[in-house]
Amino acid sequence: MSATAGHFAEPRAQPDGSAPFVAVAGLSARMLAQSAAHAGYQVAALDLFGDRDTRLYSKLWIDIGGQGLSIDRGKLRAALQRVARLPRLLGFVTGSGLEPHIDVLQHAAQLPRLIGNDADATAAVREPRRFFAMLDELGIAHPDVALERPERPEGWLRKQADGCGGTHIRAAANADADANADAEADSSRYFQRMSAGLSMSALFIAARREASIVGYAEQLCVASGALPYVHAGSLGPIDLPARVTEQIGFAVRSIASRANLRGLHSLDFLLDGDDVSVLEVNARPSSTMALYERASRDAWPRGLLAAHIDACLDDRLPAARTNTPMNTPMNAPSCRVAQQVVFAPEAFTATRRFSDALYVDPVCHDIPNAGTRIEAGQPVCTVLVTGDSRAALQRELQRHTQRLLQRIEICLEPSHESVD
Known part of the structure; x- marks a missing residue:
């Protein structure tokens, strides 16, 4: 497959040196960077991975990764201070993963303008006490919520209001077994009854x-x-x-x-x-x-x-x-569209051949660079397919996911292939 069948085939504007800059930040900034570049902006991307297609759409990429799959607040702040010096910068847009840092970013000096909600608007929908009280006042239905752990926690979930991607949701009955339960006992923690x-x-x-x-x-x-x-x-x-x-x-x-x-x-x-x-x-x-x-x-x-x-x-x-x-x-x-993250069944290192194969595959996005170490359970890439029905989309997701898992198996085989 030629390179033009992959990421270069998607029509997008070609930002020039006179276009304004927009910074995008999150655990993965590829989607925001792609959309910003399509609109004709010059892009500064801040995330954990620096995937190949993220860099394709960005003039500048800065690593803000912390331990595991988390954002380091110091790196994030330093990166934003750096992009604040870019010419014609409109500001920065937040993506998934910045929720624990948003309050600091909204009040810190020497940072770019946040293109989003102000602190009060964010708090109105992200602080559990305010948000669910607002829903009750407006007559909007929601599952039962408690700010303290229910005496009978079976059938309840424990959530963090500043979490994302479902990684902050646990069964409330297992909360005591969580070593981080005490550390998370703050204003962002709440409990929600499981509902159909x-x-x-x-x-x-x-x-x-x-x-x-x-x-x-x-x-x-x-x-x-x-x-x-x-x-x-x-x-x-x-x-x-x-x-x-x-x-x-x-x-x-x-x-x-x-x-x-x-x-x-x-x-x-x-x-x-x-x-x-x-x-x-x-x-x-x-x-x-x-x-x-x-x-x-x-x-x-x-x-x-x-x-x-x-x-x-x-x-x-x-x-x-x-x-x-x-x-x-x-x-x-x-048309109808489905996107799904493919997680690594076991740890492996992306080879050059693996990265190149994904890069020219039009359904693959968030492409790891050659040499990237991906641990078991971590995201490998995102598969995006189109179809005319839910059943067709599910079949396409399954087909492309299986093909991707087969490519991962090849990476696990002993090889002398260089990743450089």
Whole structure:
């Protein structure tokens, strides 16, 4: 397969030296960097991996990795101070993984402007005491919540409000066995009763105390050891009945107005029949934006990160279709899309051949560099496929995941291949 069949084939703007810079930061910054580059911005990417396609879309990459798969606050702050000196920098956008650091970043001096919510808006949807009290005042359904460990913890989950990707969710009954339980006993910890329903999300853009829904997606989760709900991907856009979208639309508009949200957000909820139960709001661009950019290319000619920047800096919402109900996604998709993270079944080192094969494969994203050591259970890459039905998407995900696992097996075989 030629290189043009892979990442270079995706149409995108070619930022020149006169274009403004945008910094994007998270555990993985590839998706945000790709969307920003597509919009014509010059990109500074800050993340843990420095994957090949992240660097493809970025003028500058800076490592902010800490122990394991975590962000080092000192590295993050130093990286932001460095990018603050870039010419024509608009500011920085946060991705997944920055939740534990956002309060510090919003108040620290000598850092770029945060393109997102202010501290009060973030706290309104991320502090459990404030958020669930707001839902109760607005009459929005949610699972039972407790700020202290229930006397009978069976059937409850323990969560961290500043967590992400499901790695912060544990069964409350096992909390005492967690060596970090005492360290996590802070204002961000809370308990939520397990409830029935399909895990879903609604991506929306907010500004001027208004909100427009981009689309709905199904969340894909896997169990990993003591972690029952590790986020592994998403599938969408999903069509929902009007009686369901009315509930979601009311929740989105009410929360966005009350909290004065700005930019892209995702509302996570459980769907049980026609009943919607809100779980949380992620006050930042969500990974599901990749679904809608792929499914509705014509609707987002500059990509969704550009829409996020417009909403945050100019209080401007995307132009909606005329005569379209507020609960209806703004643009009809041309296809359905699914993305899924593939985790390493055992530890291995990415060879040059492995990295090159993924790099030219059009369904693979977040491509590890040759020589990268990937431990068992850690992400290898993200597979993104298109189809016309849920069943077709699931078949494609399974087919490409199996092919990727076979490539990993080759890496595990004794070889003298150089990774340099």
